[in-house]
Amino acid sequence: MNTPPILKTSAARVGIGGPVGSGKTALVERLIPALLGRGIDIAVITNDLVTAEDAERIRRSGLIDPARVSAVEAGACPHTVIREDPSLNIEAADELERRFPGVELILIESGGDNLASTFSRDLTDLWMFVIDVGGGDDIPRxxxxxxxxxxxxxxxxxxxxxxxxxxxxxxxxxxxxxxxGRPVLLTDCRRGEGVEAVVDLLERDVLFRR
Incomplete structure (x- = not known):
């Protein structure tokens, strides 16, 4: 007798980290309309040290219902609440799912951190790291x-x-x-170039639509 597959009923959670100024929020702002345009039900969590500035920026953008944007204030190094103790982010994601039962994907933007920033696997199904050309072409090395x-x-x-x-x-x-061999994608978020490739990857590797 074949056992039926276990279906994931909760929203997928995708972390977006990277150094200060690399373009994390700009990427989120490009991903929102691209994901919504494909019929994907989304919500957003931002992380800042002691403010909700990034969350307010996204709420004011008109790209998404402001109620679908939550803010977490780390109060310490940004990686603390995405790696060492991600409970605040897990709670924020759970609350978004309770308020919006149909949500399929939650984008979790970290506060700006250094190249050592990583996400806990207890928090995210997939996490991406954003670097920028202005930081130097030696960053990969x-x-x-x-x-x-x-x-x-x-x-x-x-x-x-x-x-x-x-x-x-x-x-x-x-x-x-x-x-x-893990994927590397190039983007110019100012013009929106390369963003569709990111969405393609999320559909395939996180939402399993392709």
Missing amino acids: KRGPGVIRSDLLVINKTDIAPYVGADLVRMQREACEVRD
Whole structure:
């Protein structure tokens, strides 16, 4: 007798981490309409040190119902509430699911941190790490845990490579080398380039739609 598969009934949870200024919030703002445009029911959690600034920015954007955006104030190093003790984020995600029973995907944006930032597997089904070209094309060679271990590495701000003297081709190649085949995607969130590829990956690897 074949045992039927266990169906996941709770929303998938996707972490988005990376250094300050790498473009995490800009990526979230691009992902929201792209996900909604594919009929995916979503909610958002942002993490900041002692403010709700990123949450308020997204609420004011008009991209999503403001009630679907929650803010977590870390009160300490940003990685504390996404790795060491993610209970505040787990509680926030659970509350969003109670208020919006149909939600399929919750984006959890970390506060800006360094290359050592990682997400607890108790919190996320998949986590991506966002770096940007302006931070230097040598970031992959520094081999921080965020770059090495994340399920998806996003190299953002590709448009500024010529202006900061970055070798984008080498940066992408070296990122692929240190990640042992795990995906690397390039984005320019200012123009929205590369965002659909991120959504494709989330549909395939998190929502299992493809």
